[in-house]
Amino acid sequence: MTSVLLSLSAVLATSALVAPAAGAAPGADRPAAAPAGWEAVDAAGLARITEETNARKAPLAGELAADAAAEPELLAMQSVRNGRFVATEANYAAPNTGVLRARSAEFGGSWEGFSFEYDEATETYALKSLANDRYVAVEKNYTGSAQNVLRARSTSVGGWERFILYYSETLDRWALQSTLNGMFVTMENGYTGSLQYALRARSAEPTGSWEEFVLYDISA
Numbered sequence: 001m002t003s004v005l006l007s008l009s010a011v012l013a014t015s016a017l018v019a020p021a022a023g024a025a026p027g028a029d030r031p032a033a034a035p036a037g038w039e040a041v042d043a044a045g046l047a048r049i050t051e052e053t054n055a056r057k058a059p060l061a062g063e064l065a066a067d068a069a070a071e072p073e074l075l076a077m078q079s080v081r082n083g084r085f086v087a088t089e090a091n092y093a094a095p096n097t098g099v100l101r102a103r104s105a106e107f108g109g110s111w112e113g114f115s116f117e118y119d120e121a122t123e124t125y126a127l128k129s130l131a132n133d134r135y136v137a138v139e140k141n142y143t144g145s146a147q148n149v150l151r152a153r154s155t156s157v158g159g160w161e162r163f164i165l166y167y168s169e170t171l172d173r174w175a176l177q178s179t180l181n182g183m184f185v186t187m188e189n190g191y192t193g194s195l196q197y198a199l200r201a202r203s204a205e206p207t208g209s210w211e212e213f214v215l216y217d218i219s220a
Contacts, residue, residue: 035205038166038175043118049167074130074219075116076107079187080173080212082197085112088131088152092194095142098134098152100199102187113218116165117157124162124179128152135161138178138201145191148181150199166206173212177201184211 034040041049077086079102087104088111089096104112113130127136129152136152137160154161162179176185178201186203187210188195203211 034166037170038168038206040123041165041167042120042123045167046116046118046165073115073117074217075114076112076216076218077114077174078102078214078216079189079197079209080214081187081189081209084197086114086199086213087111088129089194090129090132090152096146096149096151096194098129098132099195100129100136100150100152101195102197102199107216107218119157119162122162122179123164125165125176126157126161127163136163137161138180140180145188146195146198146200148178148183148201149195150185150201168206168212171212174215175206175211175213186210 039045078084079086082102084102085104085107086100086102089099089101090111091097092099107113110130114136115128115130117126117128118124119126128134129136132152134152135154135157136150137154139146139149139151140160142149159180163185164177164179166175166177167173168175177183178185181201183201184203184206185199185201188198188200189210191198206212
């Protein structure tokens with residue numbers, strides 16, 4: 001596994017943070033402006049940033065392969081908040097089958113792998129889990145603590161499965177924003193039980209490590 005982008009000083013951050021509160025969703029399906037300090041990244045931008053950082057090493061990886069920056073499509077996501085990799089819970093029972101959780105200590109295979117598929121027309125990404133070959137959707141109609149949870153459960157891509165990918169050059173971190181509700185994906189570190197570390201699109205802005213991720217190229 002080779003690193004797409006890393007934040008070596010912040011990956012295992014241990015400072016205590018307060019969970020950000022969810023705000024009101026914007027009216028438009030696709031937010032018009034990026035939050036301060038962040039830029040929306042298209043497929044070309046992802047490749048460019050990858051190339052600029054290809055000399056660094058990941059905590060769990062060696063040198064980046066020479067051609068890995070050409071098509072950085074297969075990626076693993078690591079939560080900055082708890083230092084764990086996002087996995088697809090393909091064996092969970094309904095209604096949480098395929099829920100995404102940052103619970104793996106290291107990249108172990110398809111459970112922690114995702115294909116980031118960019119769409120030029122909408123300038124958004126669809127994420128397909130390599131564990132079950134399903135697209136990740138935001139469960140807006142769920143209620144309670146599971147509302148807006150991310151699940152790899154769709155066989156096609158619509159508004160529920162679209163995300164904007166943001167990068168902060170200052171932080172060297174990534175964030176995902178759902179176009180369905182305009183909210184940023186958050187890792188629920190404070191949850192307990194089967195949804196502990198679940199990913200939910202519920203934050204109005206990327207205000208800290210709860211919404212920040214490190215991306216790793218797993219294609220090489």
